[in-house]
Amino acid sequence: MLLTAGGVTSPAGFLAGGVAAGIKASGALDLGILVSERPALVAAAFTQHALPAPPVVLTRERVARGRARAVIVNSGNANAATGAAGLADARAMARFLAERLSIPEAEALVASTGVIGVRLPLAAIAAAIPQLPLAPDGGHAFARAILTTDTRPKEAAVRIVLPGRTVTIGGCAKGAGMIHPNLATMLAFFTTDAPLDLAWLQATFRQTVNDTFNLIDVDGDTSTNDTVLLLANGLAGGPPIAGGEDGALFAAGLRRLAEHLARAIVQDAEGATKLIEVRVSGAPSREAARAIARTVAGSLMVKTAVHGNDPNWGRIYGAAGNAGVPIDERTLTIAIGNVLVFRHGQPQAYDHPAAVAALQGSEVVIALDLGAGSAAATAWGCNLSEQYVTLNSVYTT
């Protein structure tokens, strides 16, 4: 199955749109609504932050029922570190949404991203909601309305041909770069017209998020507002997918789309010019593979070496050993691109120009095989540039 142009309104029965509500000083789009024309199932994943923002608290509570109809998202203000007042604001924002759409309040979800510690401009939001254009091709406006420091919207769709029916999944995301005064947030929204079994969807969604959004690293920080949501309205018809061949195809499509959006977030990270894909194989367990892949992808040593096109494999070796996972050097192999630099405990006399060339592209692959099992995982990071530091230390207030 191939990714196609499209986004959250590609599946049947979804409307979306965005408007400039004045939350961002720039006058850019900063308020978006995504709605399913029919009641929908919902699956979600949220930040593990100890101080989740009020919109996360509210939405987490509401998705527990497994049904939702719409989500309203603002950028420019995270509604975080705002306490009980912030929770009341999030509730009010959801209520305005429910009123606009005439849906039960309990099925109206919210997400916010932007500056921390400032109350939402609730009056401006209330005034903008009735004006917000909702359309079956409004996914692009929605994708733009959720951006903060991203340089471009990130959206795509995938069409899955099942025996007797075709289902579509659409998605969009915003990035994880940070710039003052924002603590950037990862937000991603998926829609599908596939009929799905709720329990199966939730398990599949959790696994997909773990393998994609939870394996990207820009700067090691988790925001107070991270939210990933999927709405499934079943409009494609037929029996609910709950596994089997249809389930495998649906899961593969969702995974493909989620990986695309997760990679797009890393590629658009502040100051980043390269995507670093860290592939770990031969691990004793999936958890071990994940931990090592993520640690290598997040290592400043590795990020700066890649930035400088420096095939300094000692840094990869060094980072791998910091994942809290036992590694046997005698079976460890490390490659940069296709260049084997360390094999079974022995530094290799490698082709240095080829390794440098492998680091010069916009996508750098680092592969580690532990020789200790059959589990694997891939994580994605980016180079750390002087520009990242400059962007994040600019004094702006």
Added chain:
Amino acid sequence: MLLTAGGVTSPAGFLAGGVAAGIKASGALDLGILVSERPALVAAAFTQHALPAPPVVLTRERVARGRARAVIVNSGNANAATGAAGLADARAMARFLAERLSIPEAEALVASTGVIGVRLPLAAIAAAIPQLPLAPDGGHAFARAILTTDTRPKEAAVRIVLPGRTVTIGGCAKGAGMIHPNLATMLAFFTTDAPLDLAWLQATFRQTVNDTFNLIDVDGDTSTNDTVLLLANGLAGGPPIAGGEDGALFAAGLRRLAEHLARAIVQDAEGATKLIEVRVSGAPSREAARAIARTVAGSLMVKTAVHGNDPNWGRIYGAAGNAGVPIDERTLTIAIGNVLVFRHGQPQAYDHPAAVAALQGSEVVIALDLGAGSAAATAWGCNLSEQYVTLNSVYTT
């Protein structure tokens, strides 16, 4: 008790020295020996890295007996990722040391720091060892010989007046900055002429290392070679210290010296111009306080905000919540220097110029009170500068 000028040869009965053995291409000192004239107790702490370098493997095995006489340290080559051959090299280096000093091989320790994945130039080391000048004032040469990318040696001593006797502790350390092609290592060596009970010493040493060297963060990476050693020869005389008032005084002196050296490592980190001291109080447990202090001190968001003199407290708040420790926002207070920016869940209307001024000094204090107990911890980090990225991404091979 006050810190004084001095180092590892300040206590009675220690000799040290350094020589240029040709391991570093620069011709700088790169081989040091520290020896106690009398048999000594030893306490030690090592890297938690999954792939500890051969000198760590050997020294960790030897210190288990609790007795040691001397340590030989080279800079310029970490003898890491060198496998069984590297372990044989570390053993040979220790054997040369034992032969030079006519001590049991089992009491000869080794440490290495420098490039990863390259065999030690053992012949050069063997040739240099007999020439290495050992003297009762050789601590400074030793402190210089262990440096890699540090810009200055780090050493000091503390004199402790106990009822009826005076004991001295000396120490030196090398830094944690990284530069290609080195994976920098934290090494620290302590000596004392205090007579000590071994079990008490080991417990006290472990606690001290946990509260100092284990609470500094330059870039989140742990090296394959980190080693902290203390040799105690008892030459000051009197009964062994095993607690009580003498123990409290000795522990306070050791802590003072270790904190000084740990801070000196951070202050000399690559590209760093500011020390960030993160004080966490009011925590439900010591572990919770440590985790939050360390996470805030290590956060790129906080490091870049401090670099830019930007009192962006949302980043401190954001980092604190990423420590894996529950926090109740309603009792959380955050201060930058003496400026209260967040109190009991409420952003404060703070004195902005005063907060900027607090960030402009060479030592920045960030304080968090959780209002949830009486445990506390302090961690030390540094600002992240463009220069750090440049230094660590320079292509040099």
